[in-house]
Amino acid sequence: MPADAKQTAASTDAARPGGEPQAAVEDQSALALIDDAELKGALEAILLVVDEPVTEIVLAQILEQPTERIGAALITVSEGYTAAGHGFDLRKVAGGWRLYTRPEYAPYVERFVLDGQSVRLTQAALETLAVVAYKQPVTRSRISAIRGSTAMASSVPWCPGVWWRNVARSRSRARSCTGRPPCSSKSSA
Numbered sequence: 001m002p003a004d005a006k007q008t009a010a011s012t013d014a015a016r017p018g019g020e021p022q023a024a025v026e027d028q029s030a031l032a033l034i035d036d037a038e039l040k041g042a043l044e045a046i047l048l049v050v051d052e053p054v055t056e057i058v059l060a061q062i063l064e065q066p067t068e069r070i071g072a073a074l075i076t077v078s079e080g081y082t083a084a085g086h087g088f089d090l091r092k093v094a095g096g097w098r099l100y101t102r103p104e105y106a107p108y109v110e111r112f113v114l115d116g117q118s119v120r121l122t123q124a125a126l127e128t129l130a131v132v133a134y135k136q137p138v139t140r141s142r143i144s145a146i147r148g149s150t151a152m153a154s155s156v157p158w159c160p161g162v163w164w165r166n167v168a169r170s171r172s173r174a175r176s177c178t179g180r181p182p183c184s185s186k187s188s189a
Contacts, residue, residue, distance in 0.1 A: 039065065039073050053096025124149070 034042070042063055046054070056074065060067040074097050078090040087105045090097060101109050121129070124147075131143045 034063070034065070036073065039063065039069070040077055043070070043073060043077060047090065047097060047099050050098060053092075053094045053098040055096045059097075 043059065046059065046062065056067050056070045059065075059074075060070045063070065074090065074092075078092075081088065081090055086102075088099050088101050091100055093100075127147050128143060131146050132138060135142065135146070
């Protein structure tokens with residue numbers, strides 16, 4: 001192969017003085033040269049999946065864009081949502097950006113969230129709660145004796161801890177029993 005052909009092949013393999021392959025440079029430049037519409041779409045997609053506000057710096061690093069461009073795009077997107085009257089809003093909170101529902105639509109969101117939260121109590125759970133309500137403070141063994149069963153824990157197996165703590169709490173220790181077991185009583189919450 002002539003020397004000129006070797007030089008031409010070498011120049012097509014290397015794009016920059018660092019000797020990076022052409023494909024790697026094209027991938028990097030593809031991320032760096034996105035237009036405003038694509039930037040807006042990428043920002044919206046990221047903001048839909050975040051659990052907490054995300055800073056402009058983090059977004060700039062992910063999208064490989066200048067922080068100033070990200071900040072300006074976020075303001076434009078936020079103003080666009082407000083002007084169009086969407087049911088959600090893009091707000092800067094706690095140093096970062098996040099999507100929130102608009103306050104005027106709160107009753108609809110509450111109805112949607114709360115309608116799916118109706119809980120049906122089993123017979124055993126109702127009996128346990130009735131004993132706690134009428135005999136508080138009461139120990140677990142006393143509840144089992146009143147109900148005529150020995151498996152109080154299984155009477156409310158589906159109750160997540162937070163819900164159960166809001167209904168019946170271990171308020172004190174029984175003074176008359178050996179070992180001072182916890183007593184259940186109705187919470188004030």
